[in-house]
Amino acid sequence: RLTPKQFGAVLLLGMTGVLGYNVAFFFGLQTVEASRAGLIIALNPVGITLLSALIGGEPLTPTRSLGVLISMIGAMLVISRGDIALLTTGIGSGELALFGCVLCWSLxxxxGRRAMLDLTPLTAVTYSATAGTLLLLPLALSHNLLQDLGSYNPAAFASVFYLAIFGTVLGFLWYYQAIRTIGTVRSGVFINFVPLFAVLFGVILLGENLSSSLIQGAILVTTGVWFTNHGTWSKQQ
Structure with a gap:
């Protein structure tokens, strides 16, 4: 049974990680192309690092800052495929919504790290996901999404099931387990492996071309993750 303090924490987690993030993300994708959206989402480790230093009690060391920066550049290189033009277009409401995603995920x-001082990762994820789902329900009802369930084909249900189990339950749980074990900044920088693996699986499963930007980005992301984790890792051994 949750205490009032714990209830407030998981409610905030549901509002930021489930409600706020998803609403802002899909609103942004209505007007922003996927590649450009990916560039903005790649700022997640930067937002996590800054907020962790401001309110999370994790120091902003030069080594960590360098690692996050290198990893971010690598992720952007992979997503943009080396096209600098994606970085030079203007900012509209869609882009602002995606920056809201970064803020929500950073929060x-x-x-979450604060909440797990007296909650297990499984408890934190379970209650926050439940809270977020209940908060999303009025939006789903207002857009008649539940009434349209009968029109979805089996492939759509399979996709949703996959996202629910692997992308949400296991993904969120393992992420929180990592935060509890090695800290927020060191865990957050691994997010930049997401676009790398997305493009890599496109090469393996869909036969897409293996570009030089993927190889260069992979090197930068891996180097950045190593820098971010190496300074504190060496001290903990």
Whole structure:
């Protein structure tokens, strides 16, 4: 049974990591192309690092800052495929919504570490996901999404099931387990492996071309993750 303090924490987690993030993300994708959206989402480790230093009690060391920066550049290189033009277009409401995603996920990460001082990762994820789902329900009802369930084909249900189990339950749980074990900043920088693996699986499963930007980005992301984790890792051994 949750205490009032714990209830407030998981409610904030549901509002930021489930409600706020998803609403802002899909609103942004209505007007922003996927590649450009990916570039903005790649700023997640930067937001996590800054918020962790401001309110999370994790120091902003030069080594960590360098690692996050290198990893971010690598992720952007992979997503943009080396096309600098994606970085030079203007900012509209869609882009602002996606920056809101970054803020929501950064808050979800930092608040989550505080919440897990007296909650297990499984408890934090379960209650926050439940809270977020209940908060999303009025939006789903207002857009008649539940009434349209009968029109979805089996492939759509399979996709949703996959996202629910692997992308949400296991993904969120393992992420929180990592935060509890090695900290918010060191866990957050691994997010930049997401676009790398997305493009890599496109090469393996869909036969897409293996570009030089993927190889260069992979080297930068891996180097950045190593820098971010190496300084504190060496001290903990």
């Amino acid at each position: 979800y990460s930092v608040i």
